[in-house]
Amino acid sequence: SRSINLAVIPGDGIGQEVVAEGLKVLSAVLPQDVKLETKEFDFGARRYHTTGETLTDADLDALKKHDAILLGAIGDPSVPSGVLERGFLLKLRFAFDHHVNLRPSKLLPGVETPLKGEPEIDFVVVREGTEGPYTGNGGTIRKGTEHEVATEVSVNTAFGVERVVRDAFARAQARPRKKLALIHKNNVLTFAGHLWTNVFNKVAEEFPEVTTEYMHVDAATIYLVTQPQRFDVIVTDNLFGDIITDLAAAVSGGIGVAASGNINPSGDFPSMFEPVHGSAPDIAGQGKADPTATVLSVALLLRHLGHESEAARIEDAVSADLAERTGKPARSTTEIGDALAVRVAG
Amino acid sequence: SRSINLAVIPGDGIGQEVVAEGLKVLSAVLPQDVKLETKEFDFGARRYHTTGETLTDADLDALKKHDAILLGAIGDPSVPSGVLERGFLLKLRFAFDHHVNLRPSKLLPGVETPLKGEPEIDFVVVREGTEGPYTGNGGTIRKGTEHEVATEVSVNTAFGVERVVRDAFARAQARPRKKLALIHKNNVLTFAGHLWTNVFNKVAEEFPEVTTEYMHVDAATIYLVTQPQRFDVIVTDNLFGDIITDLAAAVSGGIGVAASGNINPSGDFPSMFEPVHGSAPDIAGQGKADPTATVLSVALLLRHLGHESEAARIEDAVSADLAERTGKPARSTTEIGDALAVRVAG
């Protein structure tokens, strides 16, 4: 489309700073005939402290009117754990049915990995985003007593598993190596595990060119640090995906460069793009945050909206920028954003 | 006690080979006046294929009569995923109330880590062993149809959490650094998360010398590869413990040297000690398996039974053996066992 109507949620901590650079690069990369309209939303800790609200029905209605959402980070130590996560981040993912949580891991030239041997890392995790133990099912009885019992229910449906597995197969099919790994723990979580495994094997029949493997989540963490090059596309459940994508980010250059998309492929609701890192309150407001993960999230956003060449231009600019970092003094958030804006425009 | 009545479960794959070396070292380290009696049990894939049984009530009665259990590995590709895990390994942990799953991670001199910078790694994970999503609660409806729903229920009780948290605090208190980290995901799994966090904070009051921290499981995987030296003792739930201990093993020398104890501190039932690695059917019967993890599990077993000096002798022997490996040709399972037996005897 020749216009982008973008909802922008800077959020808390470094969110403000990195989103400003993301928007700077976005404006720079778009051709003149693509009209960019942005509307900023003040969600997060400040709003919560002022109004007690995290994300209202009216907020969702307002967000819904946009083509996509760019988010910086939500979370602050002044807010009790869980309030903004369940009340904002997860509420948004569930309300807009963001069932494909896309998290690419690519070790770019010039980027340091904690792993010896500089392995070639280039894979994508397709994390389910609307089921598993993230649904909020469960409860507590006899709270605060020595007889307290707390449960968490992981909910998995054939409908929910199949659509994300199919998405992952399609992505694997489109990549040169055409490999897809299912990560679960089907030897212990046998109910959910059988559902995931059976659906995976069924959908695999439609993609005969894709090479598949199954791996337990515990074994996967070993491979992620000893043989990360073996992975191409990974599909996994919401919680396992949460865990392994942080590990994947750590081995492929750190969360400073890890981007993600919370995608609703149907287009019924806007998809949301955000860096994997959090609000990092310890360095907020100091111009120290690396906006690269946000800029890469903008690339995912553009690709999702069909602006493939602009997405690729951003990714190339980031690669070039990272490749030249070694040995140079650290730059501020704005300096990195400026440099990337120049590169994508040039 | 001056006698050890040991149940031995070699199990599948390399289990047979590594357990033989574990017993060799055990016999060599024990003083003459400690009588060692062993009884071998034929559990695992062969028994399952022959009789359909994994672990019967009569088996549990027989095992119960022992002071401790040494296990090699259980699992074979010929058995459907979950059958031996749920039917034997987990059944045993639950039947004998093995609620403290102890998994030390120590990077020993001469041992290769996949991490740059050769960080100092020396921590212990205390993984809860009888609750969480491992209870088998959950189920499936409309199995095999497009309307299938599968659930897994994580069950957490104040009783179960408090006893393992208390055990972890006591272990932290006894170590020089006196640090304890709680790992959970209390911002998403808020029911279980609040229980864990509240119990942890309450028990902390009894251990004022122990420095505590809380970490989300996803963030913990990052620290395990970027700053593993920060950890001293970790306490966590059954599933998170499963995942992070494989990662911990990977960064601290691999599962070839990772030992574990499934401990019932009350002594009402025998505790069980086993290497973290599995049955590795691909290298079984070739004399290639490294028995070190099993030998270190024997050390945990001896410490549990009060034979501290023998446990330490085994650990010293393993350290010395590992330190001399670099640049030498690979040895067979038996050769490594022989070398360790000589060292502990000498």
Ligand SMILES: CC(C)[C@H](C(=O)O)[C@@H](O)C(=O)O
């Ligand atoms: C903040 C939290 C709710 C979130 C998650 O668990 O999904 C985060 O860890 C992530 O990975 O996006």
Ligand SMILES: CC(C)[C@H](C(=O)O)[C@@H](O)C(=O)O
């Ligand atoms: C084999 C499996 C049941 C087991 C577990 O998940 O606990 C294993 O992974 C372990 O860590 O001991």
